[in-house]
Amino acid sequence: MRAGLRVAAAACALALVLTGLVGCSREDSSDTVVLGATAAPPTLDLTANNAAAIPQVLLYNVYETLLRVDDDGNLKPLLARSWSRSTDGLHYTFHLDDRARFASGARVDAAAVADSLNRMRSKDTIEVVSAQLAAVTAITARGDDTVDITLKQRDNFLLYNLAGVAGIIIDPAHRTDLARHPAGSGPYRVTGFSPGESVDLEASPAAWHERPQVARVRFSYYTDATSQTAALLSGDLDVITDLTTPQAVSRFSDPQRFTVTRGTTNGEVVLGLNNSTRALSDRRVRQAILMAIDRRGLLDVVWNGQGTLIGSMVPPTDSWYTDLSKRWPYDPAAARRLLAQAGYADGLRLRLRVPSLPYATASTRVITDMLKRIGITVVTDELEFPARWLDVVYTRADYDMTVVAHVEPHDIVNWANPDYYWRYRNPTFTRLIGQAASGPADQSTARMRQASEILADDAAGDFLYLMPKITVAKAGITGLQRNAASLSFDLTSLRRAGR
Template sequence: MRLFSTLILSMLLAVVLPMQGRAADLKIALAADVSSLDPHYLNIAPNVAFASHLFDALVNVDADGHLVPGLAVSWKPIDATTWEFKLRHGVKFHDGSPFTADDVIFSLDRPATLTRSPGPFTSYTKQIVAKQIVDPYTVRLKTATPYGPLALDMSAIFIVSKKAAEHATTDDFNSGRALIGTGPLKFVSFRRGERIVLKRNDDYWGEKAEWDKVTFRIITSAAPRLAALLAGDVDVIEAVPTADIARLKTDPRFHVEQKISWRTIFWHLDQLDRPSPYITDKSGKPLAANPLRDPRVRAAISMAIDRRALVDRTMEGQAVPASNIVAPGILGYNAALPVEKYDPQGAKKLLADAGYPDGFAITLHGPSDRYINDRQIVQTVAQFLNHVGISASVETLPLSVYFGKARTGAFSMSLLGWGTLAADFGLRTLLGTPDPAIGWGSWNWGRYSNPQMDKLVHASLASVDQQARDTYAQQAMAVALRDHAVIPLHYQYATWAMRKGLRYTARTDEFTFAHQFHADAPMQKASALK
């Protein structure tokens, strides 16, 4: 009898094992388009998350936002302006060629050569003034001044093969010709806006993916994405529609994972000294001056927004009101900054004090397919502004169009979501006085400039001591937010829904990594079948 049971169990395992990953396929529906496969071309989350399947950085980030070894096994400061990175031995690129220090230097130089990037990675590389190869597996990076967070910067730069990419264009990456990385998956095919197919890298240096093949479907609309999961067309969806989360949690066919995101959803405000492109008086005549340059007007806009109602209704409880541009727990988060109190009467008074007792007209812009409920967020905020005399209309655009326009200052008030592991990084990129020479302000859509904030951010970035860095970053945050440089709304929850039998560790960076999905243990399945 025992022999018979053993035979039955062996047969069951033979059936179950191929379904448990190593001989199985995984189908994932992504909520945002992957606009480029070039890992150095456009610094937006969908592109970065996808590149992590094909490429590695020197430093990786775990699910909780902590730095962990990647292609570098260790890093340390040699002196105040020099960091040494020890590279991992035995790593191979997808074409079988060895990974060495030459590939690191090439990859750090490459972002600066992509001069037409709509969202460059140069803010992570500009501070490096010299690079030294000590030996094939040791690299030293020198900065002009003391710079504490260099390791964090290195988590944002993917290492490409110098051999494959030295003469490659972004089109060569998008076609797959130059897509030679060291990551856990290899490129198979790419149909822009539709699907991307990858296969397992059996020579990966780290934990190998369970899946022979992974198909990513681009489904930017929430309802069709959910429908694909319910129909079994995909195994996993990200950015689950907020209205459906509670139902999915109680459906035995599915499993839901959630985590508070590092992403802050906020408004950029045009602060250039000229008539703003989408602001008029209420008869449609352009205003002679830009009212958003007045801090009282910016404060009035912030006070007009009921963040609690926005979270409870528009986000259906799947968010937390924001007071900073980084989430709680992130270095530089300033707990002394309260969530702006909803005060429509106070907002009206500030508008009157600023010379706009009857308000003005403005068009709010946002993406239609990037953030959770992004279109509804823009519409809700427009309603709040209408209540205080600002006549707000709404225009939302596909992400592929929206980012390109917003970064040129084409809008007066534009919605953005940003996630970072440190406030000084976020402030440098989002609100630092734009300076291409040092990579500051590359996402400063409103062209805000405040020398006091810049000085504090510089001091924070120069601090090797974490406590000093945190203090400077908090002070910089206070300067920017009390000036209403941007208008924070909320931190959204990151949510994944998947078929029963799959598990995923929810990530604070919201990234969906196919190689980190796991099937339930075969032995547990076999026991259940018994």
């Protein structure tokens, strides 16, 4: 770390030895706000890596999109001042804001937008992103200010996809080293990236909205939640973006020193089951696992009772939400009978490979104990996140069970991909998701609701709970988002008192 950082040297050294803490120091500058986060981005290239930690930093802050999702989950203009859709749903027209500029100073014109979106739907971009634009057949510039998008079939999710990673607009003249130097039109630009430690942003000289009121922002990453809490109490942090130790909320009860903001998220915490393994391909085994886990008890232990119980891959803020949290009630005796019916009366051994994140490791201890009571022996393995978990679980599906939060909006659609790491295959579910996307818009919600019910009935995974959004900031830090309706930790309205 650089010289000149204001730290209590002995305390920081001790923290490093005992906890593996990173980012425990900060610059002594009233123009800098330091944000403490948990999962660090392995790269800054959104086209090459699907880690949610990347858009947390970059989406809307460094990269902008034609439209954005606001704090309440509504679509709002951004690079596009307006848009329209044809009656048949196969043609969209976007009218750009002629004030928009990249950090380089170049104009965000229609050619740049078309170039970037065509890249996002190409084979050069990771499949999970390009798939969101799979219905698109052509993206063309018409003059400097108009972009036309043509589809081969209706896509009722297109606008929301364009408001996320699939819709980021990259400066076409500066995209050779996106892993370290993202090139967008947002209010901030990246000035430093230390993998696993920090990402530094500063106000873009070409910011075309209201100029940021905070000159510099640092995302500082912690491997230990307790140390992160201590850093805010000691003054080395200004904000904890997502408090992962809710038991610590009481330590920030003094309103003269701190502001605690509670909101909602899209973060479904899922006990993921590898549906392609011999044991877990049997629905009875999956049902037994779901009935063996007291999810309310787990939530009390892991999140101090905060968060929302869910029964499918749908948060209550989605229009197709149905309360399915009681579909598989806690019943260990019934779970043991199901295991016996499936041929595992003498027990079953499963590997639970989880990311090294506080909520996941805490959940692991509870799940291991509960499954042991019905005769399932759980072999646990903590994997460094994101790189190791992404390689072992997400890419190679070398696991039986895992625990991870899925924070992308409308991410239930991932269950329709049989190659996704859950390896889930259900033709009826897949058909409903397809019809919801490409069928009549007025039937989309009903079909999504049907799909969510199938996912619950099939015990495809155990949808443990919806993660709460708890943000803690020093008094005087304002403009922070309340909810996590998108993948972005939006800095657009960030303010520090007195500035």
